[in-house]
Amino acid sequence: MTDAQSAHLAATASTAYQSALEVIAAVEPRIAEATRKELADQRSSLKLIASENYASPATLLTMGTWLSDKYAEGTVGHRFYAACQNVDTVESLAAEHARELFGAPYAYVQPHSGIDANLVAFWSILAHRVEMPALEKYGVKGVNDLSEADWESLRAEFGGQRLLGMALDAGGHLTHGFRPNISGKMFHQQQYGTDPVTGLLDYDVVAAKAREFKPLVLVAGYSAYPRRVNFAKMREIADEVGATLMVDMAHFAGLVAGKVFTGDENPVPFAHITTTTTHKSLRGPRGGMVLAQEEFAADVDRGCPMVLGGPLSHVMAAKAVALAEARQPSFQTYAQNIADNAKSLAEGFLTRDATLVTGGTDNHIVLLDVASYGLTGRQAESALLDAGVVTNRNSVPNDPNGAWYTTGVRLGTPALTTRGFGHDEFDKVAEMIVDVLSNTTPGTNKAGAPSKATYNLADGVAEKVKSQSAEMLDKHPLYPGLEL
Numbered sequence: 001m002t003d004a005q006s007a008h009l010a011a012t013a014s015t016a017y018q019s020a021l022e023v024i025a026a027v028e029p030r031i032a033e034a035t036r037k038e039l040a041d042q043r044s045s046l047k048l049i050a051s052e053n054y055a056s057p058a059t060l061l062t063m064g065t066w067l068s069d070k071y072a073e074g075t076v077g078h079r080f081y082a083a084c085q086n087v088d089t090v091e092s093l094a095a096e097h098a099r100e101l102f103g104a105p106y107a108y109v110q111p112h113s114g115i116d117a118n119l120v121a122f123w124s125i126l127a128h129r130v131e132m133p134a135l136e137k138y139g140v141k142g143v144n145d146l147s148e149a150d151w152e153s154l155r156a157e158f159g160g161q162r163l164l165g166m167a168l169d170a171g172g173h174l175t176h177g178f179r180p181n182i183s184g185k186m187f188h189q190q191q192y193g194t195d196p197v198t199g200l201l202d203y204d205v206v207a208a209k210a211r212e213f214k215p216l217v218l219v220a221g222y223s224a225y226p227r228r229v230n231f232a233k234m235r236e237i238a239d240e241v242g243a244t245l246m247v248d249m250a251h252f253a254g255l256v257a258g259k260v261f262t263g264d265e266n267p268v269p270f271a272h273i274t275t276t277t278t279h280k281s282l283r284g285p286r287g288g289m290v291l292a293q294e295e296f297a298a299d300v301d302r303g304c305p306m307v308l309g310g311p312l313s314h315v316m317a318a319k320a321v322a323l324a325e326a327r328q329p330s331f332q333t334y335a336q337n338i339a340d341n342a343k344s345l346a347e348g349f350l351t352r353d354a355t356l357v358t359g360g361t362d363n364h365i366v367l368l369d370v371a372s373y374g375l376t377g378r379q380a381e382s383a384l385l386d387a388g389v390v391t392n393r394n395s396v397p398n399d400p401n402g403a404w405y406t407t408g409v410r411l412g413t414p415a416l417t418t419r420g421f422g423h424d425e426f427d428k429v430a431e432m433i434v435d436v437l438s439n440t441t442p443g444t445n446k447a448g449a450p451s452k453a454t455y456n457l458a459d460g461v462a463e464k465v466k467s468q469s470a471e472m473l474d475k476h477p478l479y480p481g482l483e484l
Contacts, residue, residue, distance in 0.1 A: 007481060009057075010057075010479075010480060010481025010482060011481060013057040013061070013479075013481075013482055014481060014482045014483050014484075016057075016061060017057075017482060017484060018483075018484060020064060021035060021036065021484065036484050039478075039479070039482075039484060042054070042478060043473065043477070043478045043479075044388065044470070044473065045388045045389070045390050045469075046388060046389045046390060046416065046429060046432075046469050046472075046473070047390050047415040047416060048389060048390060048391050048411045048412060048413075048415070048416065048429070049390055049391060049392050049410075049412060049415070050223075050224075050251065050280070050364060050365050050392075050410050050411065050412020050413075050414070051223070051250075051251065051277075051279075051280050051392075051412065052279070052280070052412075052414075052415050053279060053280060053281065053282075053283045053414045053415045053418055054283070054415055054418045054419070054478060054479075055279070055283060055284060055285060055318075055322065056283070056321075056322070056325060057479065057482065058321050058325070059283075059284055059285055059318050059321050059322045059325070060285075060318075062285075062314065062317045062318040062320075062321045063285055063314050063315060063317075063318045064314070065314055065317070067086070067087070067090065067313040067314040067316075067317050068312070068313065068314040070083075070084065070086075070087055070313050071310045072084045072087040072091075072310060072311055072313055073304050073305065073309060073310045073311070074304060075091075075301055075304070076088045076091050076092050076095075087311075087313045087316075090313055090316050090317045090320060091109060091110070091311070091313075091316050093320045094107075094109040094316050094317070094319045094320035094323060095107040095108070095109050097319075097320055097323035097324050097326075097327060098289060098291065098319075098323055099291075100327065101257050101323055101326055101327050102256065102257065102268050102274075102291055103268055103269070104268050104274070104291035104292070105292070105293055105294045105297065106291065106292045106293070106294060106296075106297035106300065106301075107289065107290070107291050107292075108120065108289065108290040108291075108292070108300045108301065108303055109287075109289050109316050109319050109320075110303055110304060110308055110311040110316065111275075111287065111288030111289060111290060111303065111308065112287060112288060112308070112311075112312055112315070113277065113286070113287065113288045114175070114248070114250045114275065114276070114277040114288045115174075115175055115288075116288050116307065116308060117250075117275040117276065117277070117288030117289060117290050118175040118183065118246075118248060118275050118288075119175075119182070119307045120275075120290050120300060120303040120306070120307050120308065121246050121273045121275050121290055121300070122163075122183065122186065122187075122217065122246075123306050123307050124273065124290075124292070124296055124299035124300045124302070124303070124306075125216065125217055125244045125246065125272075125273065125296070125299075126158055126161065126216075127299045127302070127306070128244075128295070128296055128299045129161075129216055129244060130154070130157050130158055130161065130216075131143065131154065131158075134150075134153075134154045134157065138150050159186075160188060161187055161188065161216040161217070162187060162188045162189070162190070162213060162214065162215040162216050162217070163177050163183065163187035163188070163189045163190075163215055163216065163217045163218075163219060164177070164189070164190050164191070164192060164209065164210055164213055164215035164217070164218050164219065164243070165177035165183075165189065165191055165192070165217075165218075165219035166191065166192060166193075166219065166220070166221070166222055166225070167191035167192065167193045168191075168395060168403060169193075169395040169396065169397050169398060169399050169403070170191075170192075170193040170194045170225065170397050171194070171222040171223065171224040171225025171226075171367075172191065172219075172221075172222055172223065172224075172225075173221070173222070173223040173248060173250075175248070176191075176219045176221070176248065177189035177190070177191055177219065187216075187217070190209065190213050190215070192205065192206045192209050193397065194225070194358075194397055196397070196398070198358065198359075199357050199358040199359075199397055200227060200358055201225075201227070201229065203230065203233045203234075203237070206234075206237055207236075207237045207240070210237050210238070210240070210241045210243065211240070211241055214241050214242070214243075215241065215243050216243060216244065217243060217244050217246055218234065218237060218238045218241075218243040218244070218245050218246070219246050219247075219248065220234045220245065220246070220247045220248070220267065220271070221247045221248030221249055221250070221251075221252075221267070221275075222248075222251060223250070223251055224365060224367055224394045224395070224408075224410050225358075225365070225367075226342075226346075226356070226357060226358050226360070226361040226362070226363060226365040226366060226367050227358055227361070227362045227363065228261065228265045228362045228363055229265065229267075230264045230265065231245075231247060231264060231265065231266070231267040231270040231271065232263075232264040232270055233264070234247075234270065235270040235271070238272075244272045244273070245270065245271045245272050245273075246271060246272065246273045246274075246275065247267035247268075247270075247271035247273075247274045247275070248274075248275050248276070249267050249274055249275070249276045250275065250276045250277040250280060250288075251280055251281065251363075251364070251365070252281060252363055252364065253276040253277070253278075253280065253281060253282045254280065254281025254282045254283060254326070254331075254334075254335050254338065254364075254414065255281055255335050255338065255339060255363060255364065256268065257282060257326045257331065257335065258326070258331050258332045258333075258334060258335020258336065258338075259332050259335070260332075260335045260336055260338070260339050268291055271291075271293075272292070272293050272295070272296055273290060273291070273292045273293070273296055273300065274290070274291040274292070275288065275289070275290050275291075276288065276289050276291070277289075278319050278322060278323075280414065281335070281338060281364055281412075281414045282322065282323075282326060283322060283325070283326070283334075283414070283418065284318065284319055284321075284322025284323065284325075284326075285315050285318035285319060285322060286315075287312070287315045287316075287318075287319055289319070290303070334417065334418070337417050337422070338364045338413050338414050338417045339362075339363060339364060340423070341413040341416070341417050341421065341422065341423070341426050342361045342363060342364050342365065342366055342412075342413045343360070343361060344422075344423040344426040344427055345361075345366050345411065345413060345426040345427075345429060345430055346360045346361045346366050347360075347427070347430075348426060348427040348428075348429070348430025348431060349366065349368065349430045349433075349434065351430075352430060352431065352434045354368060354372070354430070354434055355368070355369040355371070355372050356368060356369065357369055357396050357397065357408065364412050364413050364414055365410060365411070365412055366410075366411040366412075366413075367394060367396065367408050367409075367410055367411075368380075368408060368409045368410075368411060368433075369396050369407060369408055370407060370408065370409055370437060371407050373437045373438065373440065374441065374442060375437065375440060375442060375455065376393075376401050376405040376406060376407060376442075376452045376453070377393030377394060377395075377401065377405060377406030377407055377408050377409055378393050378404070378405045378406065378452060378453050379440065379442060379443075379452070379453065379454070379455040380393065380409050380437055380440070381393040381409060382453075382455060383436055383437065383440040383455050383457045384409070384433060384436055384437075386457055386462045387432070387436045387457075387461065387462040387465035387466060387469075388462075388465065388466045388469050389429075389432065389433060389436065389465065389469070391409050391410065391411055392409070392410055393405070393406040393408065393409055393410075394406055394408045394409060394410035395407070395408060396408040401452060405452040405453070411433075413426065416429075416476075419473075419476040419477075419478055420475075420476040421472070421476060425472050425476075428468070428472065432465045432468055432469065435461065435464075435465060436457065436461060436462075436465055439457060439458035439461045440455050440456065440457050440458070441455065441456045442454070442455060442456075443455045443456050
């Protein structure tokens with residue numbers, strides 16, 4: 001695309017958003033104002049939340065259409081509502097782009113979120129591994145044909161299955177068997193962690209745990225593990241114990257799509273089922289998606305009515321647009337820059353004597369241990385926000401402060417890479433973060449006792465860091481040419 005074409009599209013998008021906000025303001029002006037303010041806030045802050053990004057104007061505009069008005073429960077060509085031919089087109093295109101982008105035999109683009117995608121995957125595995133054998137045993141075609149006694153027996157089998165996933169404090173996700181989450185309630189679950197010294201996955205330990213526990217489902221993938229995973233080894237472990245390998249690649253899907261993760265580090269050829277979000281490093285709309293090998297395709301295709309209700313047709317359309325964007329050669333350059341910038345950020349911290357979980361990164365995540373600053377993750381997160389640096393607190397392995405206050409801060413490079421930040425800027429970002437944390441001390445509660453939430457940031461530091469960040473942000477404007 002030429003500079004002139006880019007300028008024309010930016011001007012067109014600007015007009016589109018101005019018109020849309022004018023229409024919204026005529027009904028509820030406070031919503032229009034909050035929308036304008038959100039853009040202003042995002043433009044003026046350093047977004048380092050690893051699970052956030054900036055979708056393209058084309059992707060965002062796709063969501064604001066009358067496709068939102070259509071019910072389309074079911075699947076392509078087999079809907080429970082009439083007049084779904086245009087939704088069929090939208091869903092087919094999104095699934096086609098997903099299959100081609102990831103080299104997957106099958107793609108299901110209806111899930112509304114990553115958690116929905118994981119629920120579809122879990123219940124698809126249960127249907128394939130538990131329900132189908134039971135139906136064959138009882139000589140019936142579907143669960144509605146079972147006798148009440150046989151149905152009760154099948155329900156009991158559903159409830160007794162085992163799941164082995166990565167522990168939350170080791171970098172796993174809530175949906176990987178965390179007990180308060182539905183995944184920890186629907187399965188008899190155990191978790192694997194990381195090496196207590198290196199913080200790295202030990203595949204021999206995972207294999208030993210799998211042999212002992214014998215799970216039906218082995219979950220791989222992460223939300224706060226700053227290293228790559230060998231999915232060939234995870235599949236070997238799953239095969240040895242007869243488990244189904246499910247990989248949650250929500251965080252690093254963009255690095256898979258962009259061919260940064262290839263070979264054994266690409267989960268799609270090795271996993272029976274792969275789930276993902278479509279935002280984060282993939283830079284699409286907020287939503288979920290399931291990729292599957294052929295043997296699980298029919299089960300996943302029953303996501304509605306098995307788990308989901310009506311799909312969000314306007315979001316599926318936006319997924320198609322974002323996935324089409326990710327199939328362009330420029331996306332591979334972007335994905336590589338995400339990984340390169342994460343290394344630059346990590347090196348910037350290490351040269352300033354900060355402590356990183358695993359000592360660095362191989363992906364898009366840097367996990368900063370803030371214990372050396374005498375802070376909790378919540379105190380660090382809040383102090384950084386005062387300085388215009390948007391992060392999120394996160395557990396570290398064996399976190400002494402638990403999952404609420406934490407001892408870590410998770411940082412990610414996808415969003416600022418979208419804005420055009422490179423090595424020098426990320427080194428500067430590390431310097432600014434260290435400056436804030438070094439000048440923050442723990443506070444006390446109203447009774448004067450030490451508090452894990454309150455903090456004191458030295459005078460002038462927030463203003464200095466905001467000034468430094470503004471200089472960088474001005475060089476890399478967000479949605480250039482879009483004026484509201």
